[in-house]
Amino acid sequence: MALLKGAGQDVFGTVVDWRSGVARDVAAYIASQQVTVDPFEFADAWRREYVPAMAEVRAGNRGFVGLDVLHRENLDKVLTGLGIDPQSIPAASLDELNLAWHKLDPWPDAVPGLSRLKERFIIAPLSNGNIRLMLDIAKRAGIPWDAILGAEVVRMYKPAPSVYLDTAELLAIEPAELCMVAAHNDDLKAAKACGLKTAFVSRPREHGEAQTKDLFAEGQWDFVASSFIEFADMMLGVGQSKRQ
Known part of the structure; x- marks a missing residue:
């Protein structure tokens, strides 16, 4: 088995609580x-x-644009769906609201767990978020990433294989030496198909109390943990991995 050298994290829902943060600004x-x-x-x-929105990029129906652009376009769609004409609102006001995604709070275990992982492993977001978005989240929350990687660097969105494989290449490690960490089974399925190791970190309240998806690990992932702290224990050899 290849020795693990790095851990790439999904961010929205796995590292940060997007729903509460966006709702706060809204x-x-x-x-x-x-x-x-x-x-x-x-x-x-x-x-x-x-x-x-990302599917349109993956399908080749439009060129790559960063997630900030997609979020801003999607904001207009949401307003229109509510019967509000986005053109009736100053663009600068909507641009400011779009920055809600830059001001998300980490789950309580995320920064302590990632800080422990950083002691031995390369850690970086393997996210669909663009670079400035990830930087702002990290600066605000104190997330100690070693690098900012993911969709904007690769110019493609997950779950396209290039996002996982190119991230490993950029870190100069083999896919099997990189562990994809996510609270979403479909993300892990795509990463595993590319040869990455996989870790499921449970976030049963990502979508609120009525969440019905991703409540538990649904695949044969290499690690299954209830928090980043537990996952760090596993990676550092303090605990044992739990397999589905």
Whole structure:
């Protein structure tokens, strides 16, 4: 078995709580606009546009653009779906709201666990987020990544194989020496197909109390943990890996 040298993390939902963070900024925004909408429902609607927007890039229907651009376009779609004409709102105001994705809080275990992993392993986001987005999240939350990698560096979105394979190549390690860490089974399935090791970190409240997906590991992942702290213990040899 190849010796693990690095861990790449999915970010939205795995490292940070996107739903609460986006809803927080949406709540402040709609209060100023006198709009009646549940902030969490708004955040969920915004997130639902995420996968279809990236699929257009992966399918070759448009050239690569960063996630900030897709989020901004998707914001217009959400507003339109609520019966609000985005053109009636100053563009600068919507641009500011789009930065909600840059101000997300980490799950409580994320920074301590990643800090422990950093002692021995290369750690970096293997995310669909663009570089500035990842940098802002890291600076605000104190996430100690060694590098910012992922979609914008590769110019493609997960789960395209190039995102996983090129990330390993950029780190000058073999795919089997890189562990993909995610709270999403489909992300891990794609990474495993590329030869990466895989780790499922459970986030049963990513989508709120009514979450029905990704409540548990659904594949034969190399590690299954309830937190980044538990995962760090496994990687550092303090605990034993749990296999599905």
